Amino acid sequence: MKLAFVVQRYGLDISGGAELHCRWVAEHMARYADVEVLTTRAEDYITWKNRYPAGPQTINGLTVRRFSVVRPRRPERFGRLQEKVLHHEHREKDELRWLDEEGPRSRSLLRYIRRNEAAYDYFIFFSYRYYHSYWGVRTVPRKALLVPTAERDPVIGLRLFKPLFRMPRAFIYNSCEERDMIRTVSRNDDVPGAVVGVGTETPASASAERFRARHGVEGDYLIYIGRVDQNKGCPELFDFFLRYKQDTGSPVKLVMIGGSVLPIPGHPDIRYLGILPEEDKFDALAGARLLVMPSFYESLSMVTLEAWAMGQPVLANARCDVLKGQCLRSNGGLYYGDYREFREALSLLLASAGLREALGRNGLAYYQANYTWQAIENKYLGLLGELEGK
Known part of the structure; x- marks a missing residue:
C-alpha cells in the first residue's frame, strides 16, 4: 500500500500542531506502507513564504515532495476577509477569497495530486481549513482521508466546509468532541471514520534536577508548554496566575516553554524559557507540580498526552470541550x-500530593490504553483495512 500524507508544512524544525502530528504518524506508518509526504516550501505559518527548496528530499527516511506557494499571505487583506466572513453578511465567494488568503496556496501541489492519483492508494490530508485540504479532498475524494484537526472556533461554521465534510472516503478524528462537532455542522454521519488521535513517546528517564540546574528554577512551579498566543488562552492565564499570586501569597512559579507572539508579563515568578530541546522539555515536565492548559481551541492537545504519559496531572480550561472531555x-x-x-x-492541587499522584496515575493509565504508538498504529491499520474490504 502506498500512502501520501498531505500537510501545509513539514520539517524537523517545525514543532507542535498538526505538522508535528502528521510527521509522527507518517514516520510510524512507514513501518507498514510505502509512505511519502506532499507539502509546501513554507516554514512560517503566518506568511507561508517559500523557504525550503522545491522538489523531493529525504527526511528521517521518508520522501518529502515540496511544492511552491504562489505568493505569501497578505496579513491586512486576510484580516479584512476574516472579519467579513466571520462577523458580517457575506456570500460563498467571499469565503473562497478568504480560503485563498488563508493558504498556503500551491497550485503545483494540487496539480501533482491530480496527475499522480493512480500512484497512491490513499491521500491523508491534515487540517481541513487550509487550501491544500479543501481543494485536495475535492481533487481525489474517493482516495481522500481527512484528519481535520478541527477546533470549536467560528471557522467551523463557514458554509464552504459543510459539503467538504461529506466528501472524503473517511475521517480520522482526534477526539469524540471533534467528531461530534463536525457531524453536527455537516450531517456526515454516513461517512466512515475513527477517533484516533496521535501517539507520543517519553524519554526513558527525565531529570527535574537537571532542568533546575540548567535554567535556575527553584521551588514549586506550574508548567505551560506550547505556543504563547491569544487562542491558546495565554493572556487569561497570565491574568489568572497573577491574581492567584496576589490573592493567596503563594510562592508558586509559572514556567512557560514554547515560541511566543505575545509580550510576557515582567513578573519574577513568570519564567519564559522559549523553545527548548526535547530533553529540557521533559525534564521541566518531570519537575512541575502540574501542567496547565488554558487553551480555548484544541482538537486533541498533544502536550496534555505527554503530561499524562509522564504521570503528571493537568489543570485545563473547561471552555475547551476537548480538554474537559479528556x-x-x-x-x-x-x-x-x-x-x-x-x-x-x-x-487544591498544590496542597495535596496525594491528589496530584492519583490524577497522574489515572492519566498514565488513560495514555497507555489509548495513545501509545502501538495503539495509534493499530487504529490506522484497522481503518485502512476496513476501507480495503469495502
Whole structure:
C-alpha cells in the first residue's frame, strides 16, 4: 500500500500542531506502507513564504515532495476577509477569497495530486481549513482521508466546509468532541471514520534536577508548554496566575516553554524559557507540580498526552470541550471555567500530593490504553483495512 500524507508544512524544525502530528504518524506508518509526504516550501505559518527548496528530499527516511506557494499571505487583506466572513453578511465567494488568503496556496501541489492519483492508494490530508485540504479532498475524494484537526472556533461554521465534510472516503478524528462537532455542522454521519488521535513517546528517564540546574528554577512551579498566543488562552492565564499570586501569597512559579507572539508579563515568578530541546522539555515536565492548559481551541492537545504519559496531572480550561472531555474520560485532571474555579482547583492541587499522584496515575493509565504508538498504529491499520474490504 502506498500512502501520501498531505500537510501545509513539514520539517524537523517545525514543532507542535498538526505538522508535528502528521510527521509522527507518517514516520510510524512507514513501518507498514510505502509512505511519502506532499507539502509546501513554507516554514512560517503566518506568511507561508517559500523557504525550503522545491522538489523531493529525504527526511528521517521518508520522501518529502515540496511544492511552491504562489505568493505569501497578505496579513491586512486576510484580516479584512476574516472579519467579513466571520462577523458580517457575506456570500460563498467571499469565503473562497478568504480560503485563498488563508493558504498556503500551491497550485503545483494540487496539480501533482491530480496527475499522480493512480500512484497512491490513499491521500491523508491534515487540517481541513487550509487550501491544500479543501481543494485536495475535492481533487481525489474517493482516495481522500481527512484528519481535520478541527477546533470549536467560528471557522467551523463557514458554509464552504459543510459539503467538504461529506466528501472524503473517511475521517480520522482526534477526539469524540471533534467528531461530534463536525457531524453536527455537516450531517456526515454516513461517512466512515475513527477517533484516533496521535501517539507520543517519553524519554526513558527525565531529570527535574537537571532542568533546575540548567535554567535556575527553584521551588514549586506550574508548567505551560506550547505556543504563547491569544487562542491558546495565554493572556487569561497570565491574568489568572497573577491574581492567584496576589490573592493567596503563594510562592508558586509559572514556567512557560514554547515560541511566543505575545509580550510576557515582567513578573519574577513568570519564567519564559522559549523553545527548548526535547530533553529540557521533559525534564521541566518531570519537575512541575502540574501542567496547565488554558487553551480555548484544541482538537486533541498533544502536550496534555505527554503530561499524562509522564504521570503528571493537568489543570485545563473547561471552555475547551476537548480538554474537559479528556479530563473526564481519563480522570487525570481538573478543569476551570472562571478565575474562582481556577483559584480553588490550583490551591487544591498544590496542597495535596496525594491528589496530584492519583490524577497522574489515572492519566498514565488513560495514555497507555489509548495513545501509545502501538495503539495509534493499530487504529490506522484497522481503518485502512476496513476501507480495503469495502
